[in-house]
Amino acid sequence: MSAELLTVVMIGAALFGTGIYGALSQTNLVMIMMGIELILAAALLNLVAFWRYLHPGAMEGQMFVLIVMTVMAVEMAVGFAVAISRFRARGSVEMEEARELKG
């Protein structure tokens, strides 16, 4: 195993942990989305590292990166749409006030 791969995977792990912490600890919808962005960024990082250091000939790895970027964009679009909608209806995007969404 190369030191580069290990470094990147460790950094991906740290970003993933940070993202999990942020997504769970924040009360604002937009801040929660930031945590999710960090988690997806960690996934991106790992994907690129795996492509580069394990299977550089397989372009499916880069393809996968593009898909994850799509997921990030979709998450942003839908998240902001929900935020706008909720802000109109309730005047805030604080998730502490969103108890009625609880099943």
Added chain:
Amino acid sequence: MSAQLFFLAAFGLAAVWFGIVVFRTHSMVRSALALLFSQTAIGAMFLVMQAEFLGILQIMMMATEMSIMAIFMVMFMMDPGGLGEMDMKHQRKLSLGAGAVAFAGAVAVAFLAEWGRLPASIPGAAEQVRLLGLELLGRSMLIFESAGLTILTAMIAATAVAVQPPQVPDRPAGGPGAAGTHGHGGHGGHGAGGHDHSEHGDHAGQDHAGHDHSGHDHGGHDHAKHAHAKHDHEGRGQEKHQAHSGHEDHGGHEGHGEHGHAAHDQAGKDHGGQAADSDDHAGHDHSGHDHGGHDHDHGKDHGKDHGKDHRKDHGHGAERDRPAPAKAPPGQHRKGHEENGT
């Protein structure tokens, strides 16, 4: 240590550090910028790993995405500048534990996994892009097209969700947080607001907001009477359509409370039955929020009350075509309140 390893570690540490800063700073704009830096550092790591196309894509995409995020932050946050040092976190222990467990699990996998043999060489940048293009339009075409379709669907769905007027039924007046002077002030002001509507057909919800809080102000506003009277006079001397730039005109006034009063005075003038333009709407808006800020303790309930009153007023009003802008700057009014309160 190879140069690649050095740059990977450096950019990686920057990415992690900025990722932590996202949740440490009180200023939400700084959060968005820190996330932008973190994502850019990740893009730089892509470049170091010789995935040039993806690296550039990442940097460009995240630059636009995080700019939008920063704008939304300012729109939606209670305290976008972080001046109030509000605590915006909950379940701190659970989050820290979950983050630590996730990190430890990923590190364990990294150390325990059999990664296999490293390849000898990788294709060059131009060759990579050519291969990726062939991959996109060859075997992975269905996935690629699905991704495009997904984005299109998400865009349409997001627009639909964001454009649709809220169909939320009014909550009962006696609900939690709805009772109190604020709610009653809203109702008192509403009569005048409705009247104004009948005279000037093109007034939307903002006018309601102004009425709403001005009525309320006379009931409950206590701690800045002097400032109020003073700005009352100055406000009258102004042209109506300068309401929007009222902050500059009242140059000597310090703090948010004064601004709010100045704007409020002009809102009162509009009450008198004159036609109001869009700038006056803005003036109304500010006044309403600032007064709300004066009269009440800050906090989440306060925000809820605002939302309710606005919604109620819109419901009563003849027109619902512009419901949203009336509530546009609650973050500002809350911030203003906190400064006033201290």
